[in-house]
Amino acid sequence: MKEIDELINQLEANIEFENLTDLTISKVAVGWHIDHSLKVLNGVIAVLKNSNPEEYKKKFNLMKELIFLLGFIPRGKAKAPKAVRSFEIITKEDLLSQVATAKKSSTEIQNLNSKSFFKHPHFNDLNLKETLYFLKLHTKHHLKIIDDIKKGSK
Template identity: 45%
Template sequence: MNTEKLDYLLQRIEGYIENHEVLKLDISKASVGWHLDHSLKVVNAVVKTLQESDPTTYKNNFSFVGKVFFALGFFPRGKAKAPKHVKPPEVVLKEDIILQLEIAKTNIKTISSLDNNAYFKHPLFRHINKKRVVRFLVLHTNHHVKIINEITS
């Protein structure tokens, strides 16, 4: 289980924390802080769900759309809505981002010790198990890091 790319992306996130209030509406309706908070909420929620999942109920039903996006290596912009439980609050606090980042760093270290059929249910891609989860988290986090990079450029 290689998490180097995810570790690198978390370092990138850490580097953007000082710019959490920056907003550039021609790039995104959301601030840098929103993208940081959302990305970290996704990492932490996914790992928590994997940890709590029952591997015996895993179904290999990864969707065709998921296979296409994983093969392409990116997610298109503006096509998906963040589920409520990973949506940032109205005001994103720097302290909250820092805390979530530390939790995310710890959480990703636990993935390798999980059962191979630990999984979470994605609304579009269906079941994503341990084998695919790091790729998902890298693609998702990178999607938001690219947006943040454009906002701060």
């Protein structure tokens, strides 16, 4: 879980840039990308912890296989589900609270059954290993956008 912890630390380090925007890169500010990434991390880990491994169903999914093979998520191809989008003002305090939750949750992953799973809206059931890989890809995707916003707003 070391890599997940490092990604959480990178999100936390970018909180100071929460209000930066560059509309040529993204329609939303850095804070939105941090908030979204943390909502995904915290939400998905909660689903993993509460899943019933006996209900896991492995099913081939071409889109998942391509994204996992490429090792990155293309920009602008998917819309975040409402559950992981923020429609309110994002505060620094809220981001820090979500970071604390993510750090605590990431320590609990190692104790989960390998067939703990998350039902992804496009990829179907992802087992623990696949879910962790997805979380890394997803968080890196948003960290790249954050870096591009920071470069573009100078």
